Amino acid sequence: MSESIATVDLSPFFGEGDEDDKKKAKEVISQACSQYGFFQIQNHGVPPELLSRALELSKTFFGFSDDVKLKSSPGSAAPLHTGYSKRPEHSPDKSEYMLMFPPESGFNVYPENPHEFKEVLEDVFTHLANLGSLIESIINECLGLPPNFLKEYNHDRSSDFMAAYHYFPATNGLREH
Template sequence: MPGFSIPTVDLSPFFNEGLEDDKKKAIEIIAKACSDYGFFQVVNHGLPLSLMTRALELSKTFFEYPIEEKLKSSPGSGAPLPAGYNRQPEHSADKNEYLLVFPPGSSFNVYPNNPPQFREVLEDIFSHFTKTGLLMESILNECLGLRSNFLKEYNNDRSLDFMVPLRYFPATDTENNGITEHEDGNCFTFVFQDETEGLEVRKDGEWIPVTPTEGTIVVNVSDVIKVLSNNKFKSATHKVVRQAGRSRHSYAFFYNLAGDKWVEPLSQFTKEIGEPPKYRGFLYKEYQQLRMRNKTHPPSNPLDVIHITHYAIPHLGKEENS
C-alpha cells in the first residue's frame, strides 16, 4: 500500500502533568488506528532502551546454545500454557522457538540458568511491560469512551499475563513463514524486535511491513477488545515472514484476561446505540481451549481453524475483519 506506514505515538504526555492537549491528540491517533486495523507503535513508553537492548542480547545468546542446554528449561506441568523453553514441532508451519514466562514470582516459571543474569532481566522487563500495559489499558478505556477505570475493574487479574522471547529461524528455499497469519486472542499485545524485518500487518487486504525501529514498541489490539467493542476496534491480523540468512529475535508481551471472565459486546456498543451484537458471549477459557486445539491438533483444512468468528452471530452475514 503505497505511502502507508504504521502510526507512531509518543506516550510521554501520559507521564507528565499539564499536557492535556498532547494526550488528547495521542488518544485520537490511537483510536483511529484501532478502529482502522488495530495496530500502532509507541515511543517514550516507560521501558528503558538499555533494558530492551540487554534483553535482546541475552535471548539471542540463549537461543544460540545447543538444544541440550535449552531443553534444561523445558516446561513443567500445571501451567495454563507451557512455561519455559518451547520449540515448534518440525511439521508445524510456524518455524520458531521461544521461552514462555509468567509474572515474576509465579510458580509456573521455568527459568534458564544460563546465560547469567537472564532471569533477572526477564523479571525486570516483565515488570516494566506490566506497568506499560496498565497505562495502555487506561488509554484504550478512554479511546472507547468507557467510564473511568472500567477495563481495569473488568480485567483486574494480572497473574495470567505472559511474555515470550522468540527466535524465528532463517528462511529456506521452500519456506519463509515464521508464524502464519493470525489474530491474537487476548486483550492486546506488545512487541519489540531486533533489526531484522519480517513483522507485517494486514490493512485493506494488503500486507504492510512494520519496520523495526530501536526503542519502539508495536501494539496490536486483540480479540477480547474487538468483542467488547462490538467490532468498533479491530483485532489486528498479522504474520511474520522469515528472512533469508538470518534469525529474527523479538519479545512479545500478552496482556491477558482471567479464564473465568465472560466476554460479550458491551451495552455501550449495542443496545444503547441501537446496534445488534456481532458476537455471542463466551467464557474466555473456552475460547483459549479452542485456540490451543488449533495448535495441538491442527485441522487438515485451514478453513477449519478456530478464530473469533466462531462466536460471530450468523444472521449478520460475513463478519468484517480488516
C-alpha cells in the same frame, strides 16, 4: 494510496509533556482505533538499554546447545508450558522460544545461564505489563467507558504471558529471488 500506521508518542504519560500533549496522544489513539483497529507507539517508557540487554541475553541463550536449553524445559503447572520449548521438526514454524508468565505466578522455569537472564526477563515483563495497563486506561477513556471499566474487566492478569522467540533459517520453499 497507502497510509502510514498511526504512531502515538507516549512520552507525555511519563512526565515529558503537558495535558495538551496527553490529549493529542489520546486523539491519535482514538482515531487509529476507530479507523484501523491498531496503532504503534514510541517513547513507551521501557528503557532501550533493557530491551537491548534482553535481546542480547536471548541470543546468548538460544545459541546454547539443545541439551543446555532443555534444562529450562516446561513447567507443567502453568496454563501453558513455561520455560524453553521448540516446535516439532515437522512444523512449518521453525522456532524455539522461552515462555513466561507474570514473575509472581510461580510457574516460570528459567535457565541457569546466562546468569542475569531471569532478572532481565522479569524486568521486561514488568515494564510491558505496566505499559499495557497504561494503554488499557487510555483506550478505556477514548471509548468513553466508565473509569477503570477495562481494568476491572481484565482484573485477573495471571494469564498474561511473554515469550522470547528464536526463528531458524527457512529451509522450505524457493531460494532467494
